[in-house]
Amino acid sequence: MDILTEALASMRTGSPASVRTDGRAPWGLRLPPVAGAGFHVVLHGGCWVLPLEDAVSHREPIRLEEGDVIFVRDGRGHILADHPSTPAQPEDTAEFCPGTPIGTVSVGGDGARTSLLCGNYHLDQGRPHPLVGRLPALIHLSTRDGRHPELSAAVRLLGAEVENPRPGSAGIVPSLIDSLLLYILRAWLAERPAGDGAGWAAALADPVVAPALAAIHEEPSAQWTVESLAGRSGLSRAAFARRFTALVGEPPVAYLTRWRMTTAARLLRESDAPLATVAARAGYGSEFAFAKAFKREYGQAPGGYRRTARMDRAAA
Incomplete structure (x- = not known):
């Protein structure tokens, strides 16, 4: 089970889009918060990323050079500019190529040119998967000097389109943008310091926790217990629970419940499966028990959640 792919797919609520941004000094763009995550790739030139004061406290401006990638985990507002002192203007609506998720933005004067590839992912930030929720607010990667060749290749392909x-x-x-996100996170995981024993980077590689996570993701409807999950690792119940909680950020049963509800919400959003089928896939023997658990987690009944999701898709 590819847990990274599943975690991202479970949060997706819409299709991604990409915009080619061309700035000539002096230029600055104030980008408002978005419901999801975003990225910027410097194709030519260089620029600065300035987190807004109300978004990332005490964070210094970040210099981006050609080939750099920055990932904004939760779509928080920020500024792109040729220099930290350049005043920023609100971003105008991008001009999209008819029938495509491809847009263009031009801004600035007649000085040095910077070209960026910018994009966003519509993700449910109300209930983020802990793998995503525990990522740094900003991830800065470089593809210069042959680093992360797969990420660099994905950038070139997307840039050409x-x-x-x-x-x-x-x-x-959209497929390339989805792939780019996975390459960004894969590159970030690869850059984690050797011996880093905490967080999801360690959990996905841990010989005890990773098989338990895979089992939960493969069969969320199975009647897993801490004992049965611990039995797959050869550890005692208590030792397994401590190790799982330390790396994943919550106890095994809490994560199992989270993933069951996430699976159910995804089925309700993306399929017409009857509620009885959704309940069974989420590990519940009755629609009543499932509906009660779902409402406790999401604040509304499964049927209402499905209707709201359909209206949101129609309005997008």
Whole structure:
């Protein structure tokens, strides 16, 4: 079970989009918060990222050079500019190529040029998967000097499609943006310090916790207990529970419940499966027990959640 892919898919609420941003000094863009996550890739030139005061406290401006990638975990507002002192203007609506998720923005004067590839992912930040929720607010990666070649290749492919949309781009671009997100997170996981024994980077590689996570993701409907999950690792119940909680951030049963509800919410959003089927897939023997548990987690009944999700999709 690819837990990283599953965790991201469980949060997705819409299709991603990408914008080619061209700035000529002096230029500055104030980007408002978005419901999801975002990224910027410097294709040419360089710029600065300035977290807004009400978004990331006490965070210094970050210099981006050609080939750099920055990932904004929760879509918080920030500023892109040629220099930290340049006044920023609100971003105008991007001009999108008809029928595609590809847009363009031009800003600034007549000085040095910077070209960026910017994008966003519509993710449910109300109930983020802990793998995503515990990421740094900003992830800064470099693809210079041959670092992260797969990420660099994905950037080049996406940049080519955005620069020159052709037949098929409407289907290619969302897939490339999804792939880019996975490459960003894979690169970040690879850059974790050797011996870092905490967090999801360690959990996904841990010989005890990783198999338990995979079992929960593969069969959320199974009647897992702490004992049965611990039995897969060869540890005692107490030792397994301590190790799981330390790395994942919550106890095994709490994570199992979270993933069951996440699985159910995804089925309600993306399928027409009857509630009895959704309940069974989430490990509940009756619709009543499932509905009660779901309302406790999401604040509304399963049917209401499904209707709201459909209206949100229609309005998007």
